[in-house]
Amino acid sequence: MRGGVAAGAALLVLTACGGGSSGDGEEGTGGAEDAAGTPGPAAARTSLTFRPAAGQDTAGLKSAAALMRHRATAMGLRETRVDVAAGAITVSAPGASKAKLRVLGEQARLDFRPVRNQAPVTAKAQCPPAGGPSEKPLSACATNGSDVRYDLGPVAVPGTDVARARARLDEQSAQGWLVDVTFTAAGARRFAALTAELAPKAPPANQLAMVLDGTVISAPVVQQQLTDGRVQISGSFTRSSAEELAAQLSAGALPVRLQVSG
Numbered sequence: 388m389r390g391g392v393a394a395g396a397a398l399l400v401l402t403a404c405g406g407g408s409s410g411d412g413e414e415g416t417g418g419a420e421d422a423a424g425t426p427g428p429a430a431a432r433t434s435l436t437f438r439p440a441a442g443q444d445t446a447g448l449k450s451a452a453a454l455m456r457h458r459a460t461a462m463g464l465r466e467t468r469v470d471v472a473a474g475a476i477t478v479s480a481p482g483a484s485k486a487k488l489r490v491l492g493e494q495a496r497l498d499f500r501p502v503r504n505q506a507p508v509t510a511k512a513q514c515p516p517a518g519g520p521s522e523k524p525l526s527a528c529a530t531n532g533s534d535v536r537y538d539l540g541p542v543a544v545p546g547t548d549v550a551r552a553r554a555r556l557d558e559q560s561a562q563g564w565l566v567d568v569t570f571t572a573a574g575a576r577r578f579a580a581l582t583a584e585l586a587p588k589a590p591p592a593n594q595l596a597m598v599l600d601g602t603v604i605s606a607p608v609v610q611q612q613l614t615d616g617r618v619q620i621s622g623s624f625t626r627s628s629a630e631e632l633a634a635q636l637s638a639g640a641l642p643v644r645l646q647v648s649g
Contacts, residue, residue, distance in 0.1 A: 434479035437492040437645035445471065451641045452476050455491045461634035462487070475648060487631075492645040494600050495635035497546030499578070500525065500539040501585055502594035502606055508536045517601035521545060527596075529603045537603050539596050543581040548574025552636035554629035557621070564624035566633050567617065575616025583612040 439448065452469045455478060459467035464487065467480040478488050498521065508514055513536060514528035521542035529535050550571045557565050570578055585593050586609045596606045597620070605620070620632070 432479045432481050433483045433485055433488060434477060435485055435488045435492070436648045437476045437478070438474065438648040440644040440646050443474075443643045445474075447643050448474070448476055451643050451645065454638045454641055457638040458491050458634045461637055462490070462630060464488075464491075467491075476645065489647060490631045490635070492641070492647065493635065494641045494644050495546075495638075496600055496640040497549065497636060498542045498598045499544035499581065500542055500596045500598055501581065502537055502591050502596050503540055504538040505535050505591045505594075505606075506538075508534050517598075525598070525601075527598055527601055527603050529606070535603075535606075537596055537606060539598070539603075544570070544574055544577045546636070546640055548577060549636050549639075550574070552633040554624075554626070554633040556626070562621045564626055564629035566620040566624070566629050566636070568620065568636060570616040570618075572616070575614070578616060578618075579612055579614045582609045585609040586611050 448471045452471050455476065456467070456469050459469070459478075459480070464480045464483055467478065467483075469491075470477045476492070478491055480488065503524070508528060517525055517527035519525050523541060525539045527537055527539060529537070548570050550569050552566055552568045554564060554566055557563060581595065585595055587593075590608070591606075593609055594606045595609050596603045598604070605622075624632075
């Protein structure tokens with residue numbers, strides 16, 4: 388799905404398609420030390436176990452667990468425990484759904500890449516999960532069922548250039564829930580250079596792809612250079628899904644790709 392550029396505010400509108408308190412391993416504790424602060428009444432705990440898709444040392448898993456705790460806090464998951472043991476990460480929280488806990492383990496690697504070309508696809512088999520080095524081109528599909536496959540250039544602005552992200556309800560228009568993204572100073576410079584390069588080009592080379600975990604969630608047309616270091620992601624967000632994406636982007640990508648075990 389293609390977004391547009393908001394007039395006046397110089398915001399690139401990307402239309403989206405489609406913490407815990409534990410120790411680093413052995414013990415994770417509940418109560419006031421947990422992801423959302425004060426403990427609530429006793430409740431049945433939901434738990435999920437994640438294992439790395441490829442071999443990963445304990446230090447890497449501990450780093451991933453720390454980011455997952457940060458996400459849990461941002462998502463308001465109270466009394467969340469994140470434990471690392473036996474080559475896996477176990478997450479549990481009282482009253483939480485498995486879908487909520489699964490969000491904590493998504494890698495959430497965000498990249499901004501220039502679009503070089505695009506073509507229709509006719510079968511799901513043409514859109515396997517995409518991945519590869521940031522300095523290499525990438526072919527990836529959209530998430531909104533638009534049957535488009537994009538040929539993308541190397542990463543121009545990495546997700547590590549995101550300083551913060553927040554969910555908010557846009558009461559001035561019919562867009563509903565949005566995610567506002569602010570870049571670091573270095574990221575703002577890179578983003579300004581990228582949009583200056585893309586704006587004068589002919590379609591589809593004037594499009595900018597936002598790639599989340601190897602899938603294009605938006606590929607808006609760039610109509611002018613954008614220098615204020617802000618991006619607004621809009622789409623069919625609920626409050627919950629907007630807050631989840633904002634929490635993932637604010638915490639940063641997990642250093643390892645995880646899979647739900649069992």
